[in-house]
Structures are given as structure tokens and as C-alpha cells.
Amino acid sequence: MPDLDGVKEAKSFHSDVPQKTEGFFLKGSNSLDWGMKNRLARIFNPESGNTVMLAVDHGYFQGPTTGLERIDLNILPLVKYADTLMLTRGILRSVVPPSMTVPIVIRASGGSSILKELSNEEIAVAVEDSIRMNVSAMAVQVFIGGEYEKQSIINMTRLIDEGTRAGIPTLAVTAVGKDMARDARYFRLATRICAELGAHYVKTYYIEEGFETVTSCCPVPIVIAGGKKIPEADALKMAYNAIQQGANGVDMGRNIFQSESPEAMIQAVNAVVHKNETPDKAYQMYLDLRNKG
Numbered sequence: 068m069p070d071l072d073g074v075k076e077a078k079s080f081h082s083d084v085p086q087k088t089e090g091f092f093l094k095g096s097n098s099l100d101w102g103m104k105n106r107l108a109r110i111f112n113p114e115s116g117n118t119v120m121l122a123v124d125h126g127y128f129q130g131p132t133t134g135l136e137r138i139d140l141n142i143l144p145l146v147k148y149a150d151t152l153m154l155t156r157g158i159l160r161s162v163v164p165p166s167m168t169v170p171i172v173i174r175a176s177g178g179s180s181i182l183k184e185l186s187n188e189e190i191a192v193a194v195e196d197s198i199r200m201n202v203s204a205m206a207v208q209v210f211i212g213g214e215y216e217k218q219s220i221i222n223m224t225r226l227i228d229e230g231t232r233a234g235i236p237t238l239a240v241t242a243v244g245k246d247m248a249r250d251a252r253y254f255r256l257a258t259r260i261c262a263e264l265g266a267h268y269v270k271t272y273y274i275e276e277g278f279e280t281v282t283s284c285c286p287v288p289i290v291i292a293g294g295k296k297i298p299e300a301d302a303l304k305m306a307y308n309a310i311q312q313g314a315n316g317v318d319m320g321r322n323i324f325q326s327e328s329p330e331a332m333i334q335a336v337n338a339v340v341h342k343n344e345t346p347d348k349a350y351q352m353y354l355d356l357r358n359k360g
């Protein structure tokens with residue numbers, strides 16, 4: 068109990084200064100609770116509003132992907148250049164030192180492999196375990212138009228319900244089936260469904276035509292996956308175009324860890340995402356860093 072005698076009279080009321088109610092910097096996130104916002108502010112840099120998520124969760128359905136054979140040797144040295152690390156709980160607990168304070172986005176869906184139907188997933192991590200791992204968000208794959216579309220959507224809504232109780236945001240990852248057209252109409256449909264049903268942010272793919280319509284009609288932030296490995300200059304251009312057209316960052320895997328110089332590449336991507344560096348300058352930065360070794 069504080070001492071009640073000799074209490075200094077309170078007088079700094081500043082009655083003439085209205086309390087500021089600051090808007091939260093992230094699109095569509097102003098009405099979320101404090102813990103949810105705080106976690107999102109760890110993923111998205113409050114200054115640039117954007118994020119570089121380093122995605123290394125590919126093993127959850129395809130095993131030891133090229134570049135991810137030894138996450139301890141190949142990926143951990145890159146973490147210092149990422150805003151967020153997206154991975155499975157198996158790799159988190161077996162390989163990532165808890166002293167590494169990078170915000171974690173945990174892959175929370177699973178149950179299928181490349182040998183079977185990929186859309187046949189379920190929630191594969193309990194929210195209690197996400198809390199235990201101190202994650203900043205949970206990622207769930209959503210297969211709009213896929214064979215198990217409804218199941219994957221319900222996985223997402225369940226995770227959102229449980230995550231909301233714990234203050235943990237859900238990232239909806241739009242997965243495109245082999246037969247689906249990768250066009251603006253499809254991505255508007257997929258991302259909007261995820262956002263309407265409560266996803267806190269959505270991952271999708273960049274497309275050359277009409278990407279700005281995908282970002283503008285999605286009420287929450289969009290980040291782009293990198294997709295299959297392409298030349299570094301093209302990947303930097305893709306990231307640049309996505310940011311200019313309304314994306315709030317990248318969730319990039321193969322175009323970083325399969326690069327000739329992953330450490331140079333992630334720094335160049337970072338410059339594009341956070342400093343609006345042009346693709347040409349970012350590529351030059353990549354070459355300079357690569358040549359320095």
C-alpha cells in the first residue's frame with residue numbers, strides 16, 4: 068500500500084490538451100485488442116508499415132527442400148535481416164535457439180504431403196502450444212476452389228476464434244491449386260474471403276496484371292509469397308512492384324534461401340520492402356554484397 072500521508076497533490080491534468088487516440092498504423096487493424104496489435108507491430112515494422120518474413124516452413128509438406136537441408140547452417144545466419152521467421156514448431160524447437168528474439172509466425176496447419184492431395188489439411192498446432200512458443204502469429208493454408216476448400220476455411224476460422232481468445236493474429240495463406248488460374252479475379256476472391264472471415268493478414272502471390280485491385284479490395288494487409296526461384300533481379304522487381312501496388316511486405320522463401328547469395332539477397336529485399344529501394348539499385352546492392360562475399 069502506498070503511504071497515504073504527505074501525498075503530493077496531483078495537478079498535471081493538462082485539461083486543455085485532449086488525449087490523443089492514435090490510429091494503429093496497420094491497415095484494417097485499428098479495432099483489434101492491444102495484444103493482437105502488439106504482436107502485429109512485431110511482425111510489421113511500425114515505421115515502414117511493412118515486413119520481410121523469411122519463410123522456411125516448406126518442409127511441413129515437402130520434406131528437406133533445396134536450401135533448407137540444414138536450417139541451422141543455412142538459415143539462422145539470415146535471421147538478423149528478417150523481421151519475422153515463418154517456420155514449423157518442429158524446426159523452432161529443434162534448431163532455433165530461444166535466445167533468438169526474432170518474432171515467430173508458426174505454421175499451424177498440416178496433415179498432407181506432396182504425395183497426396185495437398186488441400187486435405189487440418190489444424191496441426193494447438194493454440195496453447197502457440198502461446199507456449201510465444202509466437203507472434205499463426206499461419207494456416209486456405210485452398211479456395213480446392214478439393215477440401217470448406218475444411219481449409221473452417222481450419223482458418225477455428226484458428227481465428229482460438230487465436231483471438233489468446234490475442235494471437237492469424238495469417239491466411241492462399242494456396243493455389245494446379246488447375247486454378249493465377250489471375251486478379253482469383254486472388255481478389257481468395258484474399259477477400261479470408262479477410263471477410265477474420266484473417267488478420269493474408270499471404271498471396273504477386274501477379275503482373277491487376278495486383279493493385281487485389282490489395283485495394285482486401286481490407287487487411289497483404290504480403291506476397293516469393294514463389295519458385297527466379298533470377299535475383301526479377302525477384303527484387305517483383306517485390307518492388309508488389310510494395311508499390313499496395314502489399315505490406317513479403318513472406319519470401321526460395322528466392323532468398325535458394326539464391327546464389329542468400330545473405331546478400333535478403334538484405335536487398337529488405338531495402339526494397341522498407342526503404343522503397345528501386346529494383347535496379349537493390350540488384351546492384353545484391354551484387355556488391357555478394358561480391359564482398
Ligand code: R5P
Nearest residue numbers: 122292293294318319320321
Ligand atoms: C509454402 O508452402 C509456404 O507457405 C511458404 O512459406 C510460402 O510458399 C513462401 O515461400 P516461397 O517464397 O518459397 O514461395
